[in-house]
Amino acid sequence: MFIHRYFEDPQALHINTTPHHAYFIPQKCGQKWENFEPEQSLFYLSLNGYWDFRYYLSPQELPESPNEVNFEAKIPVPSNWQTQGYDRHHYTNINYPFPFDPPYVPQNNPCGIYRRTFELNKKENKHYLLNFEGVDSCLYVYINQTFVGYGQISHSTNEFDITDFVQAGNNEIFVVVLKWCDGSYLEDQDKFRMSGIFRDVYILEREANYLQDFFIRTDLSPNLNNAQIKVETKFLENNQNIDYALYDPSGKLLIQQQTDKFEISFDNPETWNAENPRLYTLIMSYGQEQIVQRLGFRRIQIENGILLFNGQPIKFRGVNRHDSDPVTGYHISRTQAVRDLQLMKAHNINAIRTAHYPNAPWFSELCDRYGFYLIGESDIESHGSSMLAVRQTEPSIFLNVKNSYEHERIRQDNIDNLCYFARDPQFKEALLDRTYANVERDKNRTSVIIWSLGNESGYGENFEACAAWVKSRDPGRLVHYESSIYQHSAxxxxxxxxxxxxxxxxxxxxxxxxxxNPANLKPFMLCEYSHAMGNSNGDAEDYFQAFHRHPGSCGGFVWEWCDHAPYRDDKPEHFGYGGDFGESPHDGNFCVDGLVSPDRIPHTNLLELKNVNRPVRAWLEQGKVYIKNYLDFTNLKEILTIRYSFSENGKVINQSELQIDCAPHQIQVLDIALPADNGNLCWLNLDYVLTQPTDLLSKNHLLGFDQLIIFKQGALPAQIFKNKTGHFKIQDTAQTLKICQGDFSYELDKNKGIFSRITYREQNLIEQPLDFNIWRAPLDNDRLIRQSWQQAGYDKTYSRAYQINWIEKNEGILIQANLALLAVSQGRILNLAVNYLLGADGQMKISLRATRPEHLPYLPRFGLRFFLPKGQTQGQYFGYGPQESYVDKHHLAKLGIYPLNATDNYVDYLKPQENGSHYGSRYITLNSLHVSADQPFSFNLLPYSQEELTTKAHNYELKESPWDILCLDYKMSGIGSNSCGPNLKEQYRLSETDFNWGVFLQWSNPAR
Structure with a gap:
């Protein structure tokens, strides 16, 4: 093996790298800078492309010298070698994928050897800097067979001065990359683990005494009327004069001067914020180089426990974001990143936490330009060491150590693991180094307003040193670290x-x-909340209300932006999650927890979040329509038009539009005359659309909407039973009650108390018994309550009748049934007193009272399940749609009349689960069935049974039912976000122990 074992030495973090510094790409003086891209610089030599590659299972397999390597293939750089057919994808959330034995890593430590040649027009009195913007996990660099240096920190730049190693003409570069190093203990993030050179590689030609680093410090006076700029510079050798030119956001030259210390101030600056990201341009020129930097002016402070930005209290409507793609892995292009930002802006997201490492170095520049608040997080997470302690400790005890000093109750060796890297002096420099790398690289980015020390790594002296350094280096920004609130050790x-x-x-x-608690004086931030796994984010509105209830709450960051799911090797047309690649240990589909799919298709979760975070909210009060502007810096007249319409029973009767002068955080009355009550269900629709296009959004883009119910009369269609006509034929046996009326025939199973058959002219209207239903295919958010449901037998219930009576009435035949829902080895789950009233021409009304024992867990749902013949389920419904909607997730949907069929109503999730429900429905009309109820109900219509959705692990494993399945629900419990979050709120649970329900069915000729 020709490499030194730096990869297991926490003191050998970087060998022969340049100091961490700001990210910038110099260009030649005189080059156009207005739309400058780094690749356009005459001083930039890209080494991206196809490199020779050889894969080894262990460094021990390496030959004695680099020139003995026999290369077997070519591989694109940047990329991860797992996306190129080497090694395997490996998903683990918390647990280390190797033994916990720091600083040692497994001897079977896969490594990749990269090689390419490049031509260099080497010049005298120039320096040549080789940059690797991202390599997982560590790299050894050789130029022309000579060792240049070593580096780690996967998501930060390693730069080497190769001036003395390169020659004019042809050169060879040779890089060894290891899958694991001692730094991998600090990179235990919740993601697929991938390896290789995954970000850009390039050489910069620099001046002999080149500008190595600079810090553009900006400040605003408290009244925002005066801006200050101070530039601190660091040259390789001695400081020298620089020509500075400052341009305003419109491109007008404001200031030009030559100096070695640039300090200026000017009045009436245009300020930067996420809603209106106004950027100035500073050009620094010396020798043949010019460096172009965009900058904005903003003031960040905490006053009386409230986060203020440019003097305004703001709320983060944020997400956590990884660099992730199902094809390219960790390698993300600017085009891919802009697509993310466009989707975020389109869905009212204003802030990003880089999770849990610095994103690509140019990503924050995009956030400057397009307007996003950033939490820049260091590449630090050692969650595996924390969970090692938890597994060896009684979990209930672990929960008690939060904000307390009950550490005595946990064995000291376990406590040490909780804070292993936070406290171990051997890793202090490593944590500081990762902090330096994060801050120094992005310190000139306006969008970065908070530095995060890392994620889920305990707390101790090492992090305290990191926080102290950040505050001394960059006092103009704020510092965050969530794990500090847990008191884990002595x-x-x-x-x-x-x-x-x-x-x-x-x-x-x-x-x-x-x-x-008045003793709590700091702003409250939810750095992760509302876990977006599967069909989720049912609590988004509740969090919005909580954030705005408290001035000291500065909002939060949803976990997370995108699903992590590469395409499978064995099924390349399908996404895979943990375990699909043969890896162990793994955490299953816990990586499929994003607001968008791996290929950036928005989930309904994102649509819910979008409208919850709409910039305007309206309400009715004393016959007037009020709106509030929830933007922080923008008057509504500058950006949006309100398009409004009135609907009666789902049909638009009047529409118009208006613009409103409403300052940030203010309330106004809309000039809209409300109609008179005419006995119909009437509501006001308000759509908020962009008046003018922006950099990322088109004109007329819908920013959000409100629906205000004005009159509730007529909310439900009339349920009119005709008087009995025609003759009822009744055949009553010990097991069956058969009733015929005209062309309709009904068979009631007297053992179960349910209809086993309903036909029209001997043609089935239902294909399976019309049964009572309490089960739903478990959501990811049901992963905890699911066990209680199954222990109670909810997934295996059947009905058992105790008494069946029937009588003739004017309206038809009334069947009275006392029954219960039972499960093997369980007591009664539900007692049901049911009245079936069969009328003429296929009319049926079901009225019931349900009671259940108080000790049982709340129900997933309660209702009826219909197995309907294929081809008889085309129709429409009046309810919340067209997207799926639930009691706690319906802000994405509008009340209206929508077309309905089983195929289109199905919502596809990689891990099958409950989907496609419609909350607040008034009626359903299908080919052979019309449904209404005595109160708004929920339903879903799907081509898959709940049993099929329950048992299958992937969407592509699902097999369609031979029938379409309609679940008609009195209520369904909400969905919440309990896959990694709080329990479902009480108000969203079907926890009633005694309730009544009435539903009206009108069967019809299926040929109609």
């Missing part, structure tokens, strides 16, 4: 350099409790 946490109280997945009640 060391008493010093939080003096941290600006937030930050939690993950706290319930809204936790926010209320925090602000009820």
């Amino acid at each position: 060391h008493r946490n010093d939080l003096s350099n941290l600006d937030f109280y930050s939690e993950m997945y706290a319930a809204t009640e936790d926010l209320d409790a925090y602000f009820a």
Whole structure:
């Protein structure tokens, strides 16, 4: 093996790399800078492309010298070698994919050898800097067979001065990349683990005394009327004069001067914010180089426990974002990143936490330009060491150590694991180094307003040193680190350099409790909340309300932006999650937890979040329509038009539009005359659309909407039973009650108390018994309650009748049934007193009272399940749609009349689960069936049974039912976000122990 074992030495972090510094690409003086891209620089030599590649299972297999390597293939750079057919994808959330034995890593440590040649027009008195913007996990660099240096930190730049190693003409570069190194203990992020050179590689030609680093410090006066700029520079050798030119956002030259210390101030600056990201341009020129930097002016502060941005209290409507793609892995192009930002802007997201490492170095420049607040997070997570302690400790004890000093109850060796890297002096420099890399690289980016020390790595002296350094280096920004709130060891946490109280997945009640305590003086930030796994984010509106209830709450960041799911090797047309690649250990589909799919198709979760975070909200009060502007810096007249219409029973009767002068955070009355009550269900639709296009959004883009119910009369269609006509034929046996009326025939199973058959002219209207239904295909968010449901037998219920009576009435035949829902080895789950009233021409009304024992868990749902013949389920419904909607997730949907069929109503999730429900429905009309009820109900119509959705692990494994399945629900429990978050709120649970329900069915000739 020709490489030194730096990869297991925590003190050997970088060998012969240049100091961490700001990201910039110099260009030649005189080059156009207005639309400059790095690749256009005459001083930039890209080494991206196809490199020779050889894969080894272990460094021990390496030959004695680089020139003995026999290369077997070519591989694109940048890329991950797992996306190119080497090694395997491996998903694990918390657990290390190797033994916990720091600083040692497995001897079977896969490595890749890269080689290419390049031509260099080497010039005298120039320096040549080789940059690797991202390599997982560490790299050894050789130029022309000579060792140049070593580096780690996967998501940060390693730069080498190769001036003395290159020659004019042809050169060879040779790179060894290891899958694991001691730094991998600090990179235990929740993601697929991939390896290789995954970001850009290039050489920069620099001046002999080149500008190595600079820090553009900007400030605003408290009244925002005066801006200051101070530029601190660091040259390779001695400082020298620089020609500075400052241009305003319109391109007008404001200031030009030559100096070695640039300090200026001017009045009436245009300020930067996420809604209106106004950027100035600073050009720094010396020798043959010019460096172009965009910058904005903003003021960040905390006052009286409230986060203020340019003097305004703001709320983060944020997401956590990885660099991730199902094809390219960690390698993300600018085009891919802009697509993410466009989708975020289109869905009212204003902030991003880079999870849990610095994203690509140019990503923050895009956020400057397009307007996003950034939390820049260091490449630090050692969650595996924390969970090692938890597994060896009683979990209930672990939960009690939060914000307490109950560490004595946990064995000291386990406590040490909780904070292993946070406290171990051997890793102090490594944590500091990763902090330096994060801050120094992105310190000139306006969008970065908060530095995060990392994620889920315990707390101790090492992080305290990191926080203190950040505060001294960059006092103009704020500092965040969530794990600091947990008191895990005998060391008493010093939080003096941290600006937030930050939690993950706290319930809204936790926010209320925090602000009820006057001793809590820091802003509350949810750095992760509302876990977007599968059909989720049912609590988005509740969090919005909690954020705005408390001035000290600065909002939060949904976990997370995109599903992580590469295409499978064995099924290349399908996405795969943990375990699909033969890896172990793994965490299953816990990586499929995004607001968008791996290929960036928005989930309904994102649509819900979009309208919850709409910039305008309207309400009715005393016959007037009020709106509030939830933007922080923009008057509504500058950006949007309100298009409004009135609907009666789902049909538009009047429409118009208006613009409104409403300042940020203010309330106005809309000049809209409400109609008179005419006995119909009437509501006002308000659509908020962009008046003018922006950099990312087109004109007329819908920013959100409101629906205001004006009159509720006529909300439900009349249920009119005709008087009995025609003759009822009744055949009553010990097991069956058969009733015929005209062309309709009904068979009631007297053992079960349900209809086993309903026909029209001997043609089936139902293909399976019309049964009572409490089960749903478990959501990812049901992963905890599911066990209780199944232990109670909810997934295996059947009905058992105790008494069946029938009588003739004027309206038809009334069947009275007392029955229960049972499951093997369980007591009664539900008692049902059911009245079936059969009328003429296929009319049926079902009225029931349900009771259940209080000790049982709340129900997933309660209703009826219909197995309907294929081809008889085309129709429409009046309810919330067209997207799926639930009691706690219906803000994405509008009340209206929508077409309906089983195929289109199905919502595809990679891990099958409950989907496609429609909350607040008034009626359903299908080919052979009309449904209404005595109160708004929920339903879904799907081509798959709930049993099929329950048992299959992937969407592509599903087999369609031979029938279409209609689940008609009195109520369904909400969906919440309990896959990694608080329990479903009480108000969204079907926890009633005694309730009544009435539903009206009108069967018809299926040929109609």
